[in-house]
Amino acid sequence: MHLLGFDIGSSSVKVSLVEGESGNCIASSFYPKQEMTITAHQAGWAEQEPELWWKNLKLALAEVLNESKVSPEDIGSIGISYQMHGLVMVDKNQEVIRPSIIWCDSRAAVIGDKAFDQIGGQRCLSNLLNSPGNFTASKLKWVKDNEPELYDKVYKIMLPGDYIAMKLSGNIQTTVSGLSEGIMWDFKENSIAKLLFENYGFSPDIIPEIVPTFAVQSQISEAAAKELGLSPKTTITYRAGDQPNNALSLNVLNPGEIATTAGTSGVVYGVSDEIKYDPHSRVNTFAHVNYTSENPRLGVLLCINGTGILNAWLKRMVGENLSYEEMNKLASNVTIGSEGLSILPFGNGAERVLNNKNIGSVLSGINFNIHQKGHLLRAAQEGIVFSFNYGMEIMKNIGINPSVIRAGKANMFLSPIFRDTLAGISGATIELYNTDGSVGAARGAGIGSGYYKSSAEAFTNLKKLDTIEPDISNKAEYAEAYENWKNGLEKAIR
Numbered sequence: 001m002h003l004l005g006f007d008i009g010s011s012s013v014k015v016s017l018v019e020g021e022s023g024n025c026i027a028s029s030f031y032p033k034q035e036m037t038i039t040a041h042q043a044g045w046a047e048q049e050p051e052l053w054w055k056n057l058k059l060a061l062a063e064v065l066n067e068s069k070v071s072p073e074d075i076g077s078i079g080i081s082y083q084m085h086g087l088v089m090v091d092k093n094q095e096v097i098r099p100s101i102i103w104c105d106s107r108a109a110v111i112g113d114k115a116f117d118q119i120g121g122q123r124c125l126s127n128l129l130n131s132p133g134n135f136t137a138s139k140l141k142w143v144k145d146n147e148p149e150l151y152d153k154v155y156k157i158m159l160p161g162d163y164i165a166m167k168l169s170g171n172i173q174t175t176v177s178g179l180s181e182g183i184m185w186d187f188k189e190n191s192i193a194k195l196l197f198e199n200y201g202f203s204p205d206i207i208p209e210i211v212p213t214f215a216v217q218s219q220i221s222e223a224a225a226k227e228l229g230l231s232p233k234t235t236i237t238y239r240a241g242d243q244p245n246n247a248l249s250l251n252v253l254n255p256g257e258i259a260t261t262a263g264t265s266g267v268v269y270g271v272s273d274e275i276k277y278d279p280h281s282r283v284n285t286f287a288h289v290n291y292t293s294e295n296p297r298l299g300v301l302l303c304i305n306g307t308g309i310l311n312a313w314l315k316r317m318v319g320e321n322l323s324y325e326e327m328n329k330l331a332s333n334v335t336i337g338s339e340g341l342s343i344l345p346f347g348n349g350a351e352r353v354l355n356n357k358n359i360g361s362v363l364s365g366i367n368f369n370i371h372q373k374g375h376l377l378r379a380a381q382e383g384i385v386f387s388f389n390y391g392m393e394i395m396k397n398i399g400i401n402p403s404v405i406r407a408g409k410a411n412m413f414l415s416p417i418f419r420d421t422l423a424g425i426s427g428a429t430i431e432l433y434n435t436d437g438s439v440g441a442a443r444g445a446g447i448g449s450g451y452y453k454s455s456a457e458a459f460t461n462l463k464k465l466d467t468i469e470p471d472i473s474n475k476a477e478y479a480e481a482y483e484n485w486k487n488g489l490e491k492a493i494r
Contacts, residue, residue: 001076001451002026002068004234005442006057008082008160009242010048010102011035011264013056015064016438020076020451023461025439027070029063031056035312039099044349044358046105050088050096050163057164058228065229072231078168078220079238079445081245081437082161084181087139092155094166098147101139102160104265104305106350106358108138111145112183113356115199121279123195127188129180129298131281132196134356136182141200156208161239168228168236169218172208179207180287181241187275190293213289214238214448237448242437243267244289244299249440250406250433251459253290253297258402258428262412265348266307266384268392270300270400282353282394289444290455300400302391303352306345306361307384308412313347314380318373328415331378336421336474337481338375340365342488343383353391359492365484378417385421386485392426402428408435409465423470424478430468 001021007014014030036056039047065072085103090096101107112132116124124131132138136159144151158166159178166172179185179192184207186193192204211217217236225232240248247259247269255273260266273296277285288297311324319327346354347361363379392402405422409432412418423430443458452458 002070002074003442003445003451004075004078005438005440005445006078006080006164007242007437007441008053008057008080008164009263010038010083010104013053013060014436014438015057015060016436016442017064017068017070017075018439018442020446023443023458027064027068028438029060029067031059038102044106046102046349047099048102049099050160053160053164054167061228072229073233075230075234076451077235077237077445077449079441079443079448080161080164080236081240081242081441082159082164084159084241084243085135086160087136088158088160088163089143089150089154090156090158090166090172091153094170094172097150097153098143100160101142104349105139106134106356108142109134109350109356111141112138115196119195119199125277125279127186127195128183128193129187129275129277129285130183132183133281133352134350137184137193137196137200140202144201154206157206158208159241161241162208165218165236165239168220168224170221171218173211173217174208175211175213175239177213177240177244177287177289177291179210185287213240214444216449235449238441238444240289240444243269243301244286245437245440245444246408247271247299248289248444249408249435249437251455251462252406253288253455258405260405260407262307262384262407262418264307264309266304266388266412268302268388268395268402268405270395270402272298272300272400276300276398276400278394278398280355282355283391283398284352300395300398302388302395304345304384304387304391305348305351306387309348310343310345310361310380310384311412314377318376324414327377328417330374331381331417334374334378336477337484338379338382339370340367340484341371341375341379342485343379344489344492345380345383345387353387353394354493357493362488362492364488381412381415381418382421382481383485384412385418385425386482388422389425389482390486390489402426404429404431406431406433408433410436419468420471421478423468424474425482427470429470431464432466434463434465
């Protein structure tokens, strides 16, 4: 049997086909080949048309089916990974009411802060494990307050992956993990977060049917099977937000294990079996993919919005004729600390780690007689790593202490400067593996369908490609550069 994995990102949609028995990815594709459009009608806003995700999924899937030559009848199940925290609203005809307000949109931060004060900080933290913040529920409240004529049409709300599952099956469903990432799950009551719904004036009826993360959730409809070239016997057996799914992809399921990514945004994600939360919600706690009320597994998530997007912006601005590898080579000619040049990478909306402040990206310490293109490129990578370390210091304060960090060998982790700087400043060993979100989603589908009897069986062929140990000989240089960067941050957030 073969397993399909869909990874619905904000930059692209990736599809991978995994041979179940060997666990090998036999075909993979993504669309669009350039980044998907994100619409920003105002500063701090970010929206995408859900239909765009579906369109690009179809294009990527067509390439995978054509490349693999696998019979649709041999594809048993589908797993879905998706960009977290997005809001999709549909009417009774399953028609999308407005563009999705996606993860990096910061318009609802003030709404969430107000609810935190009204409900009571300790009650929010003990029940929701977070402030309502700028998450999905607060985005819906923004629609209710500012677009009441659209809110009145709402039949159900969904996360982006729930929308894709609806397009595949015709069924509107969600998961506890998904609801928790939208701050719509009450961990103390083990139910929909009525305390927040009452504050926001929502009816619980807008929440879809709740299904397990790993299970036969639904079957592909005849119409979708025809549109996609799949068999209507194929089932959807797994769905999760991209960061819990990335952890699954790296077989990070148990307390003390750490996963990280550095794509458009950057994430450090640690698993705990105890309630852990930051009282300021600068890092956030959600239900992990293997969470149950009887056996809690919680993911503590540090998210930095401005990560690979800074590197991509610099490529467009100053490195248009350079490959990322050539950019890395230029940066490698510059010493640690970029000779005093420092970049704060926070140019992609409000940052949770900065208490939802939107300070923008800041370039400081520039010397026109010293600094060249390579300094700028290195300072950007160092700034991204330092923002990770800043957040990991918060994680350490609540008991998440990364000594080994697992990541897929992709995106920013392809850069030796990025890897060495992260290991050097954090003191953690970095392990890189042959996986990504779409492959992880396919393996998740194998677990959910029962094809794999355990996660251990699903990840038997997960291969470690590289190990980066901290270079203690450069410890002082990394520490000095980090302190210079942090001083600049403290000035910017005053």
